[in-house]
Amino acid sequence: MLVLTRWFRRALISGICVAGLLGAGVIPALAEPGDPGDPGIQEPAPPPPPFELPPPPPLPWELPPPPAPDAPPPGEVPPAPAPTTPPPGAPPTGDVPPLPVGLLKNSPNNGDVVGVAQPVTIVFAAPVTDKKAAEAAVKITTSKPAPGYFYWYTDQQLRWKPTQFWPANTDVNVNAGGTKWSFKVGDAFVSTVDDATFTMTVTRNGVVERTMPMSIGKHDKKHETKNGTYYVSEKFQKMVMDSSTYGVPTTSPEGYKLDVFWATRLSNSGIFVHAAPWSVGDQGKRDVSHGCINLSTDNATWYFNQSHPGDPVIVKNSPGGPYKDYDGYDDWQRF
Incomplete structure (x- = not known):
């Protein structure tokens, strides 16, 4: 009878156990590095990249011009704008030429209330030789129609009065070479x-x-x-x-x-x-x-x-x- 040594018996038992495990399809729990692992377990798929909107187109450097207005039909002329005139009694508008000689004093004074026979008096600092230029530098506006005229009381004193008495309750504004004042005519x-x-x-x-x-x-x-x-x-x-x-x-x-x-x-x-x-x-x-x-x-x-x-x-x-x-x-x- 064959007598086995102790070492040989242990090697033989280990070989039988390994063979049995392989035959049963058992995979050892420990695997070598790089082992693909269990094919029955699937790793989750990586998430898709986030959705990105396309960038907006660049703005143009200049906006397009507005459309041109429709042209009037041939032969039709657009109406002229209405003239702009100050309302009655408004302060004189527009420029007046400078006075040829400085203004010394005037009457009535700013804010006075006067009667219907009161003239406007302008006293110059010296006698005036160019009387037409002096008259052209004085502008008078009234809230009611009051035609009138200039006259020279002396070479140093210009006056203006209506051809008839002022209309009662009239506002009067005077611009003499850029110096302005106003007064009111009261009752008649x-x-x-x-x-x-x-x-x-x-x-x-x-x-x-x-x-x-x-x-x-x-x-x-x-x-x-x-x-x-x-x-x-x-x-x-x-x-x-x-x-x-x-x-x-x-x-x-x-x-x-x-x-x-x-x-x-x-x-x-x-x-x-x-x-x-x-x-x-x-x-x-x-x-x-x-x-x-x-x-x-x-x-x-x-x-x-x-x-x-x-x-x-x-x-x-x-x-x-x-x-x-x-x-x-x-x-x-x-x-």
Whole structure:
């Protein structure tokens, strides 16, 4: 009998075990590096790359021009644009040439309210030789139609007034070589002094407001009040009237020096509407003044409070002849 050694028996048993495992299709748990592993287990597929939008096309450097407007049909001319004119009363528009001589002062002042007989006065810093150039540099606009004209009171003083009294409640704007101002014409506050009836009748916008007894210059060939259109220039609640200021001594029979109240100046030759309580007995009956229009204190106060510079006072039926004294306020008589 064959006797096997211990080592041979162990080798034989190990070979039988390996053969049995191979025959059964068993794969050892440990594999060599690089072994493909179990083919029955599938690895997950890699995810697809993320979806990307294509880049936008580059913008052009310039936008296309807008389409041209349709041309008018042949023979048809497009209408001309309407002319642009400032509304009545608007400040003067456009440029005016410069004044040939500097502006010294003007009247009325900016913001004044004046009467319907008030002229526009421009005083230059020196006499003007090129008068046409000066007139061309002055532009006047009004809120109501008021045709008028320039006239030269002196070589240094240009004036403008309407051909008739201003329309009541008119806004006036003046541009003199680029210097601008505006004023307002108020109500038509018009007084008529009738020496035939010894009355002073005052109307406002054509309606009679008051008729007052009055007395004007006495008929002695020296003091008669002259006929014509005056206008209010300034007012004094109290003033001293002195006959020596026009050459008559206060000590002479015709002289005087006294306080006078509610005095409204009409001329630079000394004509005022004023209170004259000393002549109330003559007012409405006869003329006894030195040329002024005498009223009672009540009537003179009322007129003083109601009137404005530029309010006209028309004297008629006096034996004194026409008012043409060249005293600065005879615009409506001489021009």
